[in-house]
Amino acid sequence: MNKILLIFSVIKIFCSAEKSFINFGSFICPREENALGRCLRDALNSYIPQLATGVPEYGVPSCEPLFVPSLAIEQTAGPISVTSSYTDVSVRGPSTMRVKDVQVHSAKHEVIATLHIPELRMKGNYNLKGKLLMLPIEGDGKFSAKYDDIDATVTIVLGRKPRLNAADALACKKLDVMFNVKKVSMDLDNLFGGDGDLGNAMNKFLNENWEKLSKELQSPMEDALKDFFKPLADHVLSTLDADDILLP
Structure with missing residues (x-):
């Protein structure tokens, strides 16, 4: 009888322990919220470097x-009235x-x-026209930009x-992004139809006033980051059972 009780006790402990943990790839994460958050953080940081080359087996x-x-x-x-478009951006x-x-x-x-991106470098084609802080600007050509020390908060609504x-x-179900950037530098070729003096002066102005400009353009940039993070979130979350995370 004692042996039977012992066996049932072991089974009960095993089943209870199994329900207290969640499999997330090669990580076994505790179900308790604070510990789960730390485990997911570590799991994501081990996964992120693979993004450089992609993960074909998961369609990433x-x-x-x-x-x-x-x-x-x-x-x-x-202070900004600009219509611009960017294509073939890397x-x-x-x-x-x-x-x-x-x-x-x-x-x-x-x-x-919450996450940190040390640096983002962009280049591609641009076309813009309008006014920046009351100064006229227009151009069509190549651009490059560098964003340093980006802190972002990603909020995900689960379903x-x-x-x-x-x-x-x-x-x-939904993903929102808010970010802050420490510094932005940029260079727009062929401003004002290729006028070198005006173009150089405007690029200098842009880089000296990037803080004012970035506040006005933050919402479109957050939308762009949203488009980047949403597919990653879709993949990562799809590896988990909804009942493992969601409470009724």
């Missing part, structure tokens, strides 16, 4: 460089980001991650995605 393409086919920005309020640096913290809020169906003959997967 290379992001070094990350290609953005087109991006349009229209800002017509405040971005280097996403795979160097580090996740600093992950907060899991199961009852709210929410995950909040469910049905799976055939299996438990529902975790899903990213």
Whole structure:
């Protein structure tokens, strides 16, 4: 009788322990929210370097460089009134980001991650026309830009995605990004139809006033980052069962 009770006790402890942990790739994460957040942070940081070359077995393409086919920005309020478009944009640096913290809020169906990107370098084609701080600007040509020390907060609203003959997967219903950047530098070729003096003066002005300009253009940039993070979140979350994270 004692042996039978011992066996049932062991089984009970094993089943209880199994429910207290979540498999996330090669990581076994505790279910408790604070510990789960730390474990997900470590798991993501081990996964991020693979983004440089991509993870074909999971359908995740290379992001070094990350290609953005087109991006349009229209800002017509405040000191900036500019319509601009960017095409064939390549971005280097996403795979160097580090996740600093992950907060899991199961009852709210929410995950909040803070991360740091040391540097993003962009280049491509641009076309713009309008006014910056009351100064006229126009150009059409090549551009390059560098963003240093980016701190971002990514907020994910969690949901469910049905799976055939299996438990529902975790899903990213909505993703929002807020970021702060320490410094921006840029260079626009062929400003004012190739006028060298005017072009050099405007590039100097842009780099000296990047803080004022970046505040006005922050919303479009956050939308661009959102487009980058959403597919990554979709993939990462789809590896987890919804019932492992979500509370009723």
